[in-house]
Amino acid sequence: MSEPKIYFETVEGCKTSIMRAGSGAPLLFLHGANGASRWAPFMAELAKSFDVIVPEHPGFGRSDMPEWLDNVGDMANFYLSFMKQFDLKDVTLVGTSMGGWIASEIAVRDQSRLRKLVLVASAGLRLKGVPPADLFLWSQEELTRNLFHDKALAERLLAMPVSPEDSDIAVRNRVTTARLAWNPRLYNPDLEKWIHRLDLPTLVLWGRQDALLPVAYAERFREAIKGAKVQIFEDCGHLPHSEKSPEFVAAIRQFAGEA
Amino acid sequence: MQFFLFHLMPYADLDLAASDKYKSAWVTLPNSYYDPRKGHELYNRYLDELEMAEPLGFDGICVNEHHSNAYGLMPQPGVLAGALSRRTKKVKIALLGRALPLVNNPVTIAEEFAILDNITGGRFIAGFVRGIGAEYFSWNVNPAFSHERFHEAHDLIIQAWTKTGPFAFEGKHYNFNYVNLWPRPFQNPHPPVWIPSQGSTETIEWAAHPSRRYTYLQTFSPVAALAKYMQQYRDSAERQGWQATSDHLGWSVPCYVAETDEIAMREARPHAEAFYQKFLRMPPEMLLPPGYLSLQSMQGVLRAKAQMQSGEKSLEAVMESGMFLCGSAATVRDKILHFQKEIGFGKLLTMLQFATLPHELAVKNMTIYANEVMEPIRKAQPALAAAK
Numbered sequence: 260m261s262e263p264k265i266y267f268e269t270v271e272g273c274k275t276s277i278m279r280a281g282s283g284a285p286l287l288f289l290h291g292a293n294g295a296s297r298w299a300p301f302m303a304e305l306a307k308s309f310d311v312i313v314p315e316h317p318g319f320g321r322s323d324m325p326e327w328l329d330n331v332g333d334m335a336n337f338y339l340s341f342m343k344q345f346d347l348k349d350v351t352l353v354g355t356s357m358g359g360w361i362a363s364e365i366a367v368r369d370q371s372r373l374r375k376l377v378l379v380a381s382a383g384l385r386l387k388g389v390p391p392a393d394l395f396l397w398s399q400e401e402l403t404r405n406l407f408h409d410k411a412l413a414e415r416l417l418a419m420p421v422s423p424e425d426s427d428i429a430v431r432n433r434v435t436t437a438r439l440a441w442n443p444r445l446y447n448p449d450l451e452k453w454i455h456r457l458d459l460p461t462l463v464l465w466g467r468q469d470a471l472l473p474v475a476y477a478e479r480f481r482e483a484i485k486g487a488k489v490q491i492f493e494d495c496g497h498l499p500h501s502e503k504s505p506e507f508v509a510a511i512r513q514f515a516g517e518a
Numbered sequence: 519m520q521f522f523l524f525h526l527m528p529y530a531d532l533d534l535a536a537s538d539k540y541k542s543a544w545v546t547l548p549n550s551y552y553d554p555r556k557g558h559e560l561y562n563r564y565l566d567e568l569e570m571a572e573p574l575g576f577d578g579i580c581v582n583e584h585h586s587n588a589y590g591l592m593p594q595p596g597v598l599a600g601a602l603s604r605r606t607k608k609v610k611i612a613l614l615g616r617a618l619p620l621v622n623n624p625v626t627i628a629e630e631f632a633i634l635d636n637i638t639g640g641r642f643i644a645g646f647v648r649g650i651g652a653e654y655f656s657w658n659v660n661p662a663f664s665h666e667r668f669h670e671a672h673d674l675i676i677q678a679w680t681k682t683g684p685f686a687f688e689g690k691h692y693n694f695n696y697v698n699l700w701p702r703p704f705q706n707p708h709p710p711v712w713i714p715s716q717g718s719t720e721t722i723e724w725a726a727h728p729s730r731r732y733t734y735l736q737t738f739s740p741v742a743a744l745a746k747y748m749q750q751y752r753d754s755a756e757r758q759g760w761q762a763t764s765d766h767l768g769w770s771v772p773c774y775v776a777e778t779d780e781i782a783m784r785e786a787r788p789h790a791e792a793f794y795q796k797f798l799r800m801p802p803e804m805l806l807p808p809g810y811l812s813l814q815s816m817q818g819v820l821r822a823k824a825q826m827q828s829g830e831k832s833l834e835a836v837m838e839s840g841m842f843l844c845g846s847a848a849t850v851r852d853k854i855l856h857f858q859k860e861i862g863f864g865k866l867l868t869m870l871q872f873a874t875l876p877h878e879l880a881v882k883n884m885t886i887y888a889n890e891v892m893e894p895i896r897k898a899q900p901a902l903a904a905a906k
Contacts (some may be wrong), residue, residue: 396541396655396803433808438662441654 263298263306263313267321270341276321278313281306284374284515285347288313289338291356291380291498292394292436293406296320296428301500304508308515309351314341316361318435320428331357331383331439331447335364342372351515355379355500356472357440364450366457376461377511378480380469380497382445384454386479391445391472395437399429408468408496445472454483461487462514466495466502488514519858519899521892522612523571523884524580524770524867526590527564527598530874531556534796537588542800544587544652551588560591563877565598567870567884569605574888578610578643580867582714583617585649586656589797596630603637611638614714614735614867615645619664620657624671624692628678628699635704644709645735646672648721651805662809665720667691679708714770717747719815726754726762733865735768738798741840744769745861752862764864769857772869773843775850775886782845785879787833790842793873794831843868847890854895 263280278298286309288295288302295313305311315322317337327333338361342350350373354362359381366376382391397405400417407413421429461484465477474491481487490510492503500507532543533551540547568579581598584590592598599613611634616627635642648668654661670689674697677687683698703709713725714735725732734751736744748767755762772793776782836842840857843850854866870887871880 393655395807396545396801398801398803427813430808430813434662434813437660437808441660441662442658444658 263302263311265298268344270344271325271327271337273317273325273337274323275317275341276315278302279311281309281311283309284349284351285310285312286351286353286511286515287338287342287347289352289354289358289361290316290319291358292432292440293402294320294428294432296425299501299504301504301508304504305511308512312347316358316435318438319432324431324435328435329438331360331364332449334361334439335368338365339369339372348372349374351375351377351511353377353379353511354381356497357382357436357445359383360440360445360447360450363454363457364447366459367450367453370457370459373459375515376457376459377464377514378461379464379499379507380466380472381463381476381480382440382472383447383450384476384479384483385443385446385448385451386473386476389473389475392470393444394471395433395441405470406497407502408466408494409502412502451483455485457484460514460517462510463487463489464492464499464507464510465489466492466497466499468495469497471497519764519863519895520577520865521575521896522578522580522610522768522865522867523568523574523576524582524614524869525564525568525871526582526584526869527560527592528793528797528871528873529557529588529591530560530876532588532796532874534792534874537796542587542652542804543589543797544800545655545804547588549586557591561598564871565601565605567877567880568602570881570884572606572609574884575893576609576888578612578641579606580612580614580645582614582645583647583649585620585653587652596634599634599642600637603634603641606638606641608641610641610643612643612712613645614643614712615647617647617649617653618671618675619667620649620653620659621671622692624674625678625694625697625699627671628675629701631675631709632679632699632701632703635709636701638704640704640709642703642705642709643712645712645714646675647714648810650716651807651810652800654807654810655804660809661807663691664810669724676708679703712768715747717743718811719750720812722747722750723754726751726758726766728755728758728760731755731760731762731766733766733768735770735865735867736863737770738772738841741857741861744840744857744863748861748863764862767861767863768865768867769861769863770867770869771841771843772872773850773887774870774872774875774883775843775845775847775891776882777846777886779845779849782849783833786842786844786875789873789875789879790833790836790844791831794836794841797873847886847894850887851891851894854891855898 263278318324352362359378360383363383404413463480492499495503571579581595583595585593678699684696687694712733715721725734752762774786870883
């Protein structure tokens with residue numbers, strides 16, 4: 260696996276942890292509530308085709324918690340500054356879960372630095388009658404079991420030792436997630452009003468057995484974003500990039516390669 | 519020492535077996551388990567029990583706020599305090615408290631408390647809490663803003679009580695053009711403020727600030743934790759340049775007294791065990807949602823409370839840790855005097871009805887406690903009693 264460069268940059272006064280590897284067009288990956296403190300196999304695979312940039316969001320992982328962070332809109336504005344500061348252009352923006360929500364909010368505000376958008380099991384919109392599961396009532400073990408469809412995979416992950424640092428980061432990530440997404444739970448009514456302004460080639464990816472944000476939400480995003488394409492992964496939970504890594508990477512490569 | 523009778527008004531008719539099918543007796547226990555006919559009887563019975571405190575010689579009575587649970591049926595405690603304010607004439611009425619961060623308009627709490635203070639002619643004691651974690655699920659309030667909202671709501675309420683209105687309040691969570699409280703509180707500058715807590719460092723430091731000097735109440739904790747947090751309050755006061763007295767420290771504890779140790783344990787056992795094993799049962803995620811405590815505080819409380827979250831608390835275990843006082847009057851009196859001497863609290867809030875404990879036993883408990891525990895302690899501490 261290619262080793263990423265791991266470093267810190269200060270953006271909007273926030274010391275931000277970044278992992279970066281590969282070459283080609285920039286691919287900015289926005290992680291979900293669980294964070295992205297480790298270079299994952301799918302990132303290494305994507306780095307064969309892209310300049311893969313994986314920041315840890317403000318308030319997550321090793322990044323600082325800035326005074327100004329109250330909601331996902333703050334996060335979106337931060338990433339607009341981030342892309343400007345590093346002069347990223349023609350960005351393929353990939354966001355999973357809460358990262359998909361952030362990506363949508365970025366694109367609604369300013370899509371001038373974006374080329375394509377990939378939303379993976381994305382939060383951000385509401386589907387009345389189909390509320391997301393209450394992840395805050397799940398223990399860390401329940402969370403792991405519920406996010407994966409493949410129970411054996413979940414058990415293997417649970418059997419891995421957790422360092423005190425990992426455990427502190429997990430608590431921190433949960434706190435920031437609550438701050439951004441407790442109420443309204445995992446969506447923003449203003450995004451619902453304005454997501455139709457988004458005018459980018461968009462791919463929506465979802466796991467059929469997503470127990471947190473049911474697969475019905477994929478259709479919600481398809482309706483909301485004109486021209487959006489949807490791809491559903493079978494036998495897959497809330498984390499397709501992790502549970503269906505090769506298929507996930509292939510879908511992004513193909514989508515990015517399309518004119 | 520001052521003696522208060524504390525009540526939770528539990529749903530005593532809870533189907534204990536059925537409640538085990540759910541994660542907790544909080545938040546997600548269906549309210550189909552609540553029978554309004556039984557509720558009618560319980561509310562009136564519990565108000566009777568609290569009213570009895572006055573002829574029995576207690577200094578005050580206490581109610582509090584919890585939501586969506588069988589543990590305590592006072593989601594709107596001002597209603598109960600209002601009923602009590604007219605039926606009592608001497609005792610203090612402490613509302614411990616309202617959970618400030620839960621409301622979007624804290625002025626309603628300033629108003630409610632001011633009315634109670636007016637009706638009682640200054641017998642009112644104001645309690646401010648953040649609410650326990652479960653409340654943040656039931657009311658869908660973001661726990662990550664709990665501290666911010668608590669402090670801002672507190673400042674707004676104190677200003678509403680003490681500043682001449684109308685004035686503008688410019689906060690982050692609360693904004694008003696015209697704060698102008700009618701009625702103003704009866705007590706000047708405002709009712710005494712008590713802060714019940716389970717040992718959050720931030721709360722202790724904040725309550726002990728020289729500009730506040732609020733009475734700190736430790737609720738339902740092992741004696742070791744009680745001693746630690748009360749020392750923390752004293753230390754914090756000293757660091758901030760003042761000397762805390764026993765008057766600034768209170769202990770809230772369930773208690774059962776009977777003719778002998780043996781009778782007390784036999785009568786209390788099923789109800790005390792139901793209290794700890796059924797009514798209080800909740801997973802850590804529900805008790806401490808993310809952001810409710812600082813990381814440091816979270817680790818501290820988890821260590822102190824590790825036992826409390828396990829469902830298997832026997833009567834012996836809670837007696838051993840001092841989370842439950844039980845025995846003959848002599849046994850309980852000695853324990854209280856011992857802890858009081860060691861820890862130095864000046865207010866003792868005993869909960870003499872708990873979980874499923876029936877009325878007859880609750881009344882017997884209250885009567886023996888008042889006559890054979892409280893009065894002898896008062897006599898043994900003439901100086902304290904006189905200073906009261």
